[in-house]
Amino acid sequence: MSDGSGPSVVDLFCGAGGLSEGLRQAGFCPKVGVDFDSHAAATYRHNHPGVPVIEKDISEVTGKEILDLAGVDHVDLIAGGPSCQGFSTHGKRMQDDPRNFLFEHFVRLVNELRPRMFLMENVKGMLTYNKGAFRRQIEAAFEEIGYRTNFAQVVAADYGVPQLRHRILFIGTCDDHLPLTFPNPTHGDVEKGLRPHVTVEEAIGDLPSIGQDFLQEYRAYRTAPRGPYQVYSRSNAPQKVSMHVGRPLSPQASKLAKFIGQGEGLRAVPVDHLPERFKRMRRISNGQLRRDCTTLYHRLSTERPAYTITCNYKNVASGPFLHPHEDRSISHREAARFMSFPDRYEFVGAAIPRQIGNAVPPLLARAVGEHLFEILRGDDQRDQHYHVA
Template identity: 35%
Template structure:
C-alpha cells in the first residue's frame, strides 16, 4: 500500500508522530509558525516541514505534489474561532482555513483525509460549519464520519475532547477505534520525573521507570529535556500548598478566591485520575504534589509525546507548541484504524 501523506497546519507534529508510528510516511508538512516547524523538523524521520502560508500552494505546486501519489491528508486547521473558550465569531478568518484544506484535498484526491478540531466546531453557527465540511467533502466523493473523542480513552493521561472528521473514498465507512479498557493517571505519567521543588532544571532521570507508560515515554532516552521549573512568588506557592491533591482554590476560604481573580480556578492535578486538558500554558493548573505548574516535559508527557521529542524556542513557545498539538497516541489509534481499513480494501 502507498503510505505517503501530507500534514496541513502541522504544528510541532503530534498528528504526524502518530501516523508515522502506524506506518505512514509524511511527504510534506506545512505551518506558518517557525518555532513549531523547527521543532517538527528536528523530531521527525525526515525534515519535511515548511514554514509557509497555505495560500501559497498554487495549482502548479499541487500538481507536483500529486505526482507523489499521496494516499492521505491530515491536519487541524487553527481552531481559535471555534473554541468554546474563545469569542466563537463565525466571521473569524481562521474559521475559513478549512476551505484551503478542502481546496488541497480536491486537487490531490487522496484516499482519505482527517480533520481535527475543538468540539465547539460542531455547534458554532448552529452546526453550519460542521454541515458545510460534510457537504463539501461529500461532493468530492468522500464518505465522511465524525466523532468527539476523549484522548483519555486511548492511553493518554489527559481528558482532552476533540472532534475528528474522517473521510474515505470508495464508499468506505470509517469506524472510529474502540476505547481502551484502561486509563493512565497523572501519577503514572509523571512520577518518575525528578522533582523541581528546588527550582533547578533537571537533565537526568533519578528513578527508573515504574510502569508501562513511563517505559513507553522514556524508551532508551538518557537525557531529559524541557524539564525546567517556573518561578512562583511565595504568596502563590503558599496558596497552592493549601490545595489538596485533586482540589481547587474553591476548596479554601473565600479570602483566597479574591487574590487571583481567574475565571478558571486554581486547580491541583488529581494524582489518581487524568489531567485536565493541557492548554498553551497551564498557568492555573498545578502538579499533584509540588507547588508549581507542570514543566514543558510534564505537559508533553500528559500529551503522550515521548521524552526524546525535544521542543525548541522560548519556554512560552514550547508550552504553546505542546498545548496546540494532537496527542501522538490518540493520532496513532486513528491512523492504525485507517491503515487497517486501507489494507483490507487493497
C-alpha cells in the same frame, strides 16, 4: 513504526508534529509537513528528519508543490488540524475568527491532491456551535468535491493519552468501497473490559522534583520506568530528562496554592484568603457563596488523567496546571508527557507552550492511524462504532 514503506501522508497545519508522530507510529510514511509557524516548523524538522516542511501561509500552498516536494505522484492520506480556535471551549468563542475558515484550504488541497482518505482533527466546539451549522458547512464542502464524510467526538484519555482532551475527528474518502469508521476506545470503564485511563502518576511519576532549581535543563530520572506508559515515554530517550524546567509561582498564586490539595481548585481556598476579585467570583446573584467547581488554580490529582493541556499551562491562574506535589506549574516535559510525546521528542525554538498545547496527542493519532491503515489495506474486520458525537 513506519519503515518508510507504509501509506503516504501529508500533514497540513502540522505544528510541532504530534499528528505525524502518531501516524508514523501507526505505520504511515509522512511525506511533507505544512505550517506557517517557524518555531513549530523547526521542531517538526528536528523530530522528523528527511521530511520537508513547507513553511508559509496555507493559502499560498498548491497541491503540485506538495507532490513535487514529496517526490510522489499520489498521496494516500491528507491529515491535519486547521485552527478553529474561535470555536474552542477554552476562552471566548468568536464565530467570525478568521482561523475558523482555514478548513477551506484543507478542502481545497484535498481536492487538488485527491487522496484516498483524509483525517481532520479539531476542537469539539465546532460540533455544536450554532446548532451544528459549522459542522454541516464542512461536510457540505467535502461532499461538493466528491468525498463522503463521517465524524466522531473522542476523548484522548480513551486511547491511552493521560489527558481528558475532547476533540472532534472528521474522516472522508472518495472511494465508494472504503468504510468510514473509527476505532473503539481502548481505555475507560474496566467493567467493560477496557484498560483503566492512564493517570497523572503513571504519566509523570518517574520525573524528578524540581524544588527551587527551576532552570536546570537536564535532570536524572527519579526512578526506573514503572508501568507501560513510562516505558513507552522513555523508549530511545536520552539518559537524562530534558525540558523539565519550571518557574516559581507569583506571590498571590503561592498563597492560594497552600490551601489547594490534589483534585481541588480555587473553591478550596477559604473566602477570607481570597483576593477581592475572587471573592466576587464566589458569590451568585442572591449573594450566597457558589458551590460549583472551577479549574482555576486547580491542582492535578495523581489518581486521574490530566485535564486539557492548553497553550497556557505555565500559568496556574488560567487552568488546572498546578503540579500535584510541588507548588509550581507543570514543566514543559510534564506537559509533553500528558500529550503523549515520547521523551526523545525535543521542542526547539520559542513558544514551546504553544507548540505543545496546540499539538495532536501522538497516541490518539496512532490509534486512529492504525485503524485507517487497516481500512486502506482492506483489513477492517473488527466491530467498530460510527457516530459517537
